[in-house]
Amino acid sequence: MGRSLGCGRSLVGRDLQVRQSVPTGSLAEEDLHLVLHLLPRERLFERVRVGEGAFPCWALVPGRTVGSDLESFHIEQENILNSLESLNSIASSDRLVDELKLREMDNAQLRTRILQLEKDRLDKVPFDAAKEITRLNNNLIQLEKARDELTVQNFALKSRLSEVTSKIHDPAATYQINRDSLNPRDTEKLKNGDHEKLKNGDHDKLKNGDDPDVVKIPRKATYKVPNETVKLRMLSTEFSNKEEEYRRRISDLEIEVKNLQNEGSRQQAQAVRQLEERLERSTQLVEAGKKCLAAKEEEYNMLKLDLETLNQENKRLKETLNDLILRQKEVEGVVVQKGVLEERLTRLQEETRVLAEDFNRERVLRKKYYNLVEEMKGKIRVFCRIRPVSESEGKKGGQVVVSAEDQFTLTHNTQRGVKSFLFDRVFQPYEDQDAVFEDTNALIQSAVDGFNVTIMAYGQTGSGKTYTMLGSEAQPGIAPRAFRRLFHLIDKGRARCDVQVSAYMMELYNDKLIDLLKPMGRVENERLDIKRDKKGSVHVQGATVRTVSSAEELSRAFQDGLTNRHTASTNMNVESSRSHLLIVICLTATSKQTGSVMKGKLTLVDLAGSERVSKSGASAEQLREANSINKSLSALGDVISALSSESSFVPYRNSKLTMLLHDSLGGNAKTLVFVNVSPTAYNSDETLVSLMYASRIKQITNNISKNADNKEISRLKAIISKLKKGEDIDEASP
Ligand SMILES: Nc1ncnc2c1ncn2[C@@H]1O[C@H](COP(=O)(O)OP(=O)(O)OP(=O)(O)O)[C@@H](O)[C@H]1O
Structure with a gap:
């Protein structure tokens, strides 16, 4: 069932109609419909579902039928060349190279990122995850090796295509070469129209052009360049296969890379989560640490203040201690002085006691003598x-008779x-x-x-x-x-x-x-x-x-x-x-x-005065x-x-x-x-x-006795006078 994809475009002034292509697997056995079309590069590898299969766009058949004459062949050949150039261009796969370069760059970035993550993980994630990342890295390296091999193969194909292309540029030489190189049996077959490989029905369809899905190839051209066509078809097929394989490998690689990216992203996300969790815990710890630190700082400041206070107190105590030491020395000196003074005091007390005894004795003695004197008096x-x-007596003479x-x-x-x-x-x-x-x-x-x-x-x-x-x-x-x-x-x-x-x-x-x-x-x-x-x-x-x-x-x-x-x-x-x-x-x-x-x-x-009354002449x-x-x-x-007189009676x-x-x-x-x-x-x-x-x-x-008494009184008075002056007295002295 044919299907227009609506993706045709002008090519060398002709319109190409995209038709249903056949599965590539059958192209090798049936007539290969050279499909030339120019699609936007980005769409060349888009797969289009046709019937039960899916095919790349570039494999679709152009809708215009090519003439059988040589001119048509040339035209067709020119188209083929153009297509081959296009294919060469495609085969050169600048886009693929660019994409591969991009992929490579991405891979390099991913590798760098992975290495960075690995480094971070090695620092922070569990050991098993590190193993997994290492394994993935190894897989990635293997994939990259495979990609490199494919790139090598791609270059090999490109060189072969270049060789073919150069041959096609010289049709006559190519033709001769091809004829020379053709198998005589194949040549005969072509001459006799023995198309063994072609089914009768297909021949009919080709002849009648009833099947729109079948590319109508001019019989004349088919006969003229059968070998080249076959070769081209083979090459095309091979190229398609390689291309398909590359595409598949690239797709696999993309999937692999995507998986790796996903895995890396997942692990990265997991690592990030773990890191975030750790970060959150660390943040909490840091916050707690900050609070603790603030408390410690406050405590430190308080302790600092206390320390300053203690230092001042210590300084004051030291001064007090020094003062006390000085005072202690003074006290020690005073104690010594006190001892001396106490000895002196004891001595003085003893002296005082002796003096007091002397004084009392003297006082008793004084009283004794005093009373004795008084008694004697x-x-x-x-x-x-x-x-x-x-004055009056003086006036009267004032003669003293006493x-x-x-x-x-x-x-x-x-x-x-x-x-x-x-x-x-x-x-x-x-x-x-x-x-x-x-x-x-x-x-x-x-x-x-x-x-x-x-x-x-x-x-x-x-x-x-x-x-x-x-x-x-x-x-x-x-x-x-x-x-x-x-x-x-x-x-x-x-x-x-x-x-x-x-x-x-x-x-x-x-x-x-x-x-x-x-x-x-x-x-x-x-x-x-x-x-x-x-x-x-x-x-x-x-x-x-x-x-x-x-x-x-x-x-x-x-x-x-x-x-x-x-x-x-x-x-x-x-x-x-x-x-x-x-x-x-x-x-x-x-x-x-x-x-x-x-x-x-x-x-x-x-x-009162003792006057004689007679003298006074009183009243x-x-x-x-x-x-x-x-x-x-x-x-x-x-x-x-x-x-x-100590009389018994006193009146x-x-x-x-x-x-x-x-x-x-x-x-x-x-x-x-x-x-x-x-x-x-x-x-x-x-x-x-x-x-x-x-x-x-x-x-x-x-009388004598009284005089003697008076002399005794005089002696006693002298004793008293001596006692008053603190002089020693000798009671035996007269
Ligand atoms: N020892 C004396 N030295 C100086 N003057 C004296 C002394 N004795 C007495 N006189 C003077 O003699 C005068 C008579 O003394 P006074 O009045 O004491 O005597 P009197 O015996 O008390 O007399 P009357 O019995 O009248 O009281 C007074 O002017 C007194 O100052």
Whole structure:
């Protein structure tokens, strides 16, 4: 069944009609229809299904019938030549060469790609895949070898075609050659029209031209060039076969290459997938690694900061360590010094202990000598103080009749001769208040130590009693000095004991007690009774007692009392000198160690003037005052005399004065009486009375024993002086 393919084209001015071709396998046996056609090169190898087979386009039969004459033969021959040229062109297979080159290039690229993949795979893919790729590579190499062989064969065919073509170009020669070369039997066959190979039916068809699928070949030409035609047909057939084989091989190669490509692509894709998976895993790992790295970097930065901090801390610690080392060395030095100092301290403590023992021993010794001195001095001591000649006495002559031979002896040049008087101490007119208090303040210590101490001044009016006891602002007397001394001693012993101090002041005028510390506005003439408790301590019931805690407070109380005394004296139109003044300071000492309570009392008395009434020419009131004064002074003298003579009876109750001084005279009390005298002759009689009074008090006579006592007192004083200076004493020395 014929079929127009519609692919005809102009060829040397003729149209060619494409007809159905016969299977190539039968072309060798039947008349070969030379098919010449020019198709686009790219379509030459397209297969066209015809009947049950498929044939290449180039094998199709042209539709135009060729003439039988030679011209037609030539024309046909020319066509054949053209076709052969075309075939030669085809056989030269530039296209195939190009395609092969392209394939080769592709193969080379594929090989390069495969090698690259293989290299990557060797690095990354499993070993089995590498084997497979190697195997494929080997197959590819074999295929390439086969292709090369085919190329060689192709070139061989091409050379043979060239040979044939050259023969065809010389028809006559070719013809002759062909005839010469033809088998005589074939030649005969052709001459006789014995076409054995041709079937009758086919002959008929050829003759009649009934079969359109059969190429009508001019019989004349067939007969003229049968051998050439056969050869050409054979060559054509061979060429076709080779071409077909090449095409098949090329197709196989293409398939193989495609398979290889696919396999390579598949493996490549697989490798790519694996690589992508690995890449993804690696990416994940990298991401995780990055996170980890970021965390590590953060941790590193933190650690870096910590390290810097630690370095700084380390540096600071090193500095501290160095400082500590230096300090340790200093401490070691200090420890050494401490050891030295401790040794020194131990030595000093030992020395202190020894000194303390010495001190205590000396203190005991001092107390022993002091008490011994005090004992030897007697419980009642009498000091005589000669005042300077006053201005009025000077005007009256100012003859001095009283003088001191030494510290203990006073001589009085009287009208009945010179009389000597011994005292515990005689103060010259030039001796000031300091000197007087120097020998007095020991009694202040006795008051702090729990003794009842009485210091009083006796003498005629104007003899210096008030000056001695109270003094002036510029020349303070015993009282203000005693106040300061008292609190000085209290403060000094405050570590050992607390001392409560209270005071009251009384004035005794005409045997009447006046409370000098009474607050202003208090009822006048309130009864004041002199009382003694079971222990014998005297107190004045109803008197104002002022508690003081310092010398200043005590001085203020004292000044208040003096002010009240002046006011009272003015109100009564009485001279203050006509009354006795008593300042009583009560001390209550509580030991901090034992809690024991010790009471002492310091009584300071400025007695009224002891004047003779006749001399004063006094009035009745004055006489009454004088009698009262004398009576009280006499009672005092009697008491002191009784105490001095250690009489069994002491007449305390003869006067309020002695009643007030009951616990301050006698017993363990210590009494100091100042006898103040005027040095001049004008007061010689009163001076003598005072001296006689003092002698009566102390019964001091100018006898040996008393002198011996006084010498002993002087020796003891020297010892005390040495003790004060820290000098050694020798008790055996006289
Ligand atoms: N030792 C003395 N040194 C200097 N002046 C003194 C001394 N003694 C007394 N006088 C002076 O003598 C005068 C009389 O003294 P004072 O008033 O003390 O005597 P009196 O005995 O207290 O008299 P009265 O009994 O009247 O009170 C005063 O001016 C006083 O300053």
